[in-house]
Amino acid sequence: MNEKAVLTGNEAVSRGFWEAGGTIASSYPGSPTVQILESLGNYKEIFSEWAVNEKVAFEIAMGGSFAGARSMVSMKHVGINIASDPFMTFTEVKTKGGFLLVVGDDPGLTSSQNEQDSRFWGKYANIPVIEPSNPQEVKEYVKEGLKISEDFNTPVLIKLTSRLCHCRGIVELNERQEREIEGFVEDQSRYCMLPPFANKQQYFMKERMEKLQAFNDSTTLNKLEEVENSQVLIITSGMPYECLKEIEPKVSVLKLAMVWPMPIDKIKELSKKYKRVIVIEELMPFMEETLKSNGVKAEGKEYFSFTGELTVDSIREGLEKAGVLSNSGKDILPQEEGNIPPRTPMLCSGCPHRPIFHILKMAKATVMGDIGCYSLGILEPFEVHKTNISMGASLGNALGVAAAQSKAGKIKPIVATIGDGTFFHSGMTGILQLAKTKENITVIVMDNRTTAMTGGQETLTTGDYFKERDIYSVSIPEVLKTFGIKDITVVDQFKYKETKEAIHAAMKREGLSIIVTTRPCALNFKIKQPHFYVDENICISCRSCIRTNCPPISMKLYPGKDKKNSYINPDMCVGCSVCSQVCPVGAIKRSSDENN
Missing domain, CATH: 3.40.50.970 (Thiamin diphosphate (ThDP)-binding fold, Pyr/PP domains)
Incomplete structure (x- = not known):
C-alpha cells in the first residue's frame, strides 16, 4: 500500500514534480505559490533556484526543457505579465522535456493588486490549461501535465488559486520515476524563432490544439456525474467543484480537468440531453463564453459573481437565483459582529522602513x-x-x-x-x-x-x-x-x-x-536589542514617539498620574531606538542603560 501524507496544494505540486522525474525548477517569490519552490528544496534530485524575476525564472526552466529535462516554473498570476515575452515565443517551439507553467491566481485579491484570470493566457498562447480541485488532483495533474507536454510538444499551464495552494488534503505518495536527460541537441529550426522558422510553427500550433481538442473530448481526466431525470447540467472545474459537492444539488455535473481547449464536441453531444447548461467558474466567464461561441446555450455569470472567490454559500445563492435549488432552509452562515476584532496590516516591530x-x-x-x-x-x-x-x-x-x-x-x-x-x-x-x-x-x-x-x-x-x-x-x-x-x-x-x-x-x-x-529586516533576521522604556516622570505626553507608529508604543495612565504618558511594551520592543531619537525631552531610555 502506498504511503499517504497531508500536503498543501503547493507541496502537492512539488511532490508530483519529483515523482514524475522533474529536474529543473525556478520561480520568483509571490503569494500564493511561494511554498512550491521552498518545498522543492527537500528533493536533492531537483535543481531549484529563486530567480531575480519571473522572466528569468521562465527562461531557466525553458533551458532545462531544451536539454530534455522535465522542467517547471511557478509564479503568481501577475508574474506571467513579466514572463510573457519568452512565454509567447516558447509556445511556438516543439517542447522537448516536459514543461509546466504553474500559476497561482488570486480571486478576492488576498495578496495582489488585481484578479487576472490565467486561463486566458492558455487561449492566447495556444497551450492547454489544466485546473485541479484538491491536493491529490494537484499532484496527479502535475504528472499528467508533464506527460501531455511531451506527448503534444507543448508547454502546459496548471492553474491554481490561493485557496487551493494553501488548503491541505490527504495525498497518496509514490516513488520517483527517473527520466533520462538526452541533453541539448542543436536544431535551429526548432529553437530559433526567426520568421523563416516561426512562420511554420503557426501551423504546428494550430494542429497541436486540434489534437489536444480531440484528446480532451475522450480523456478520463474529466468527470461526468449524471443524475437520473436531471434537466440541468452544471459544468465546472477547480475549487468551485469542491464547493458544489458540499451542496449536493440533484443535478448532473461535468467537472473539467482541462479547461482549455474545452471538450466542445463532448459537451455539444451531452447538452442535447438537458434543458439547461449552467457554468460555475470563478472570475471571468471563460468557459461560458467559449460554449456560447460554439452554439451551446450556456448560463452562468448572471447568477455568479465575476469577482472574488466562489464559496459554498455564494454558489448556493446562485443556484437558488437560477431556480435550480429552492430555498434550502440552510441559512447563509452569519458573520458574527464584534467577536473577531479587525487586524489591520502593519509593519513589524523594529521594521527598518x-x-x-x-x-x-x-x-x-x-x-x-x-x-x-x-x-x-x-x-x-x-x-x-x-x-x-x-x-x-x-x-x-x-x-x-x-x-x-x-x-x-x-x-x-x-x-x-x-x-x-x-x-x-x-x-x-x-x-x-x-x-x-x-x-x-x-x-x-x-x-x-x-x-x-x-x-x-x-x-x-x-x-x-x-x-x-x-x-x-x-x-x-x-x-x-x-x-x-x-x-x-x-x-x-x-x-x-x-x-x-x-x-x-x-x-x-x-x-x-x-x-x-541599510538596516536589515528585523523579523527575518531575528534582530533584537535591549528594549526601551518610558520614564513617565520625564514624558510630557507630546506623542512624538506615538507618531513613529511602532506597535510596542501606546499611551498609558501610570499610577499617581492624572493624564496618560507614553508606554513601551517590553515584550514587543526590539530595541531599534527610533522612538528615543524623536523624543524631545529624553524620556525614552534603553533598559540596559538603567538596568531596568
Whole structure:
C-alpha cells in the first residue's frame, strides 16, 4: 500500500514534480505559490533556484526543457505579465522535456493588486490549461501535465488559486520515476524563432490544439456525474467543484480537468440531453463564453459573481437565483459582529522602513510607491505612498509625474521608494531611465536584505548581511555607480537625525538623488536589542514617539498620574531606538542603560 501524507496544494505540486522525474525548477517569490519552490528544496534530485524575476525564472526552466529535462516554473498570476515575452515565443517551439507553467491566481485579491484570470493566457498562447480541485488532483495533474507536454510538444499551464495552494488534503505518495536527460541537441529550426522558422510553427500550433481538442473530448481526466431525470447540467472545474459537492444539488455535473481547449464536441453531444447548461467558474466567464461561441446555450455569470472567490454559500445563492435549488432552509452562515476584532496590516516591530515613512510623512513629500511589504506605507497611519501599481513602477511614475508638473510650471520634489528585491526584479531599467533626468527626483532604495513580503526569501544583497558565509552578494551602491549616477547617499535609517537630514537635502537638489538605506529586516533576521522604556516622570505626553507608529508604543495612565504618558511594551520592543531619537525631552531610555 502506498504511503499517504497531508500536503498543501503547493507541496502537492512539488511532490508530483519529483515523482514524475522533474529536474529543473525556478520561480520568483509571490503569494500564493511561494511554498512550491521552498518545498522543492527537500528533493536533492531537483535543481531549484529563486530567480531575480519571473522572466528569468521562465527562461531557466525553458533551458532545462531544451536539454530534455522535465522542467517547471511557478509564479503568481501577475508574474506571467513579466514572463510573457519568452512565454509567447516558447509556445511556438516543439517542447522537448516536459514543461509546466504553474500559476497561482488570486480571486478576492488576498495578496495582489488585481484578479487576472490565467486561463486566458492558455487561449492566447495556444497551450492547454489544466485546473485541479484538491491536493491529490494537484499532484496527479502535475504528472499528467508533464506527460501531455511531451506527448503534444507543448508547454502546459496548471492553474491554481490561493485557496487551493494553501488548503491541505490527504495525498497518496509514490516513488520517483527517473527520466533520462538526452541533453541539448542543436536544431535551429526548432529553437530559433526567426520568421523563416516561426512562420511554420503557426501551423504546428494550430494542429497541436486540434489534437489536444480531440484528446480532451475522450480523456478520463474529466468527470461526468449524471443524475437520473436531471434537466440541468452544471459544468465546472477547480475549487468551485469542491464547493458544489458540499451542496449536493440533484443535478448532473461535468467537472473539467482541462479547461482549455474545452471538450466542445463532448459537451455539444451531452447538452442535447438537458434543458439547461449552467457554468460555475470563478472570475471571468471563460468557459461560458467559449460554449456560447460554439452554439451551446450556456448560463452562468448572471447568477455568479465575476469577482472574488466562489464559496459554498455564494454558489448556493446562485443556484437558488437560477431556480435550480429552492430555498434550502440552510441559512447563509452569519458573520458574527464584534467577536473577531479587525487586524489591520502593519509593519513589524523594529521594521527598518518605519523611520523612512515617518520622515517622509513629516516632510509632506509626494511619494510614488512600489510592491513589497513597504506597500503598507499606503495605509494608515503613514499614508505616504500615493501610487502603487506594479513591480518597479514607482521609478517611471516618478519621472512621468515630475516631467508633467515641470511642463505645467508646478515644480515640486518627487520621491520614489523601492525595495532591494524589487530593485533587482524590475527596478534597474527604471533607474537607468532616471539617470539622465534633470527633474528633482529622490529615489530611496530600502535594502532590507530579503524579500520580506513573501516570507523572507534571499535577494542578491542577503549575503552582504552574512559576510562570514560564502554567499554571492551584490552592492546596490556599486551597481548604481556603474550607471553613471554620482549622487548616492548610504544611510543607517536607525540614525534618525542623519537620515532625516539626508532625505531633506536630497529633496532640495535638482536631478536624480538616490538614498540607499541599510538596516536589515528585523523579523527575518531575528534582530533584537535591549528594549526601551518610558520614564513617565520625564514624558510630557507630546506623542512624538506615538507618531513613529511602532506597535510596542501606546499611551498609558501610570499610577499617581492624572493624564496618560507614553508606554513601551517590553515584550514587543526590539530595541531599534527610533522612538528615543524623536523624543524631545529624553524620556525614552534603553533598559540596559538603567538596568531596568
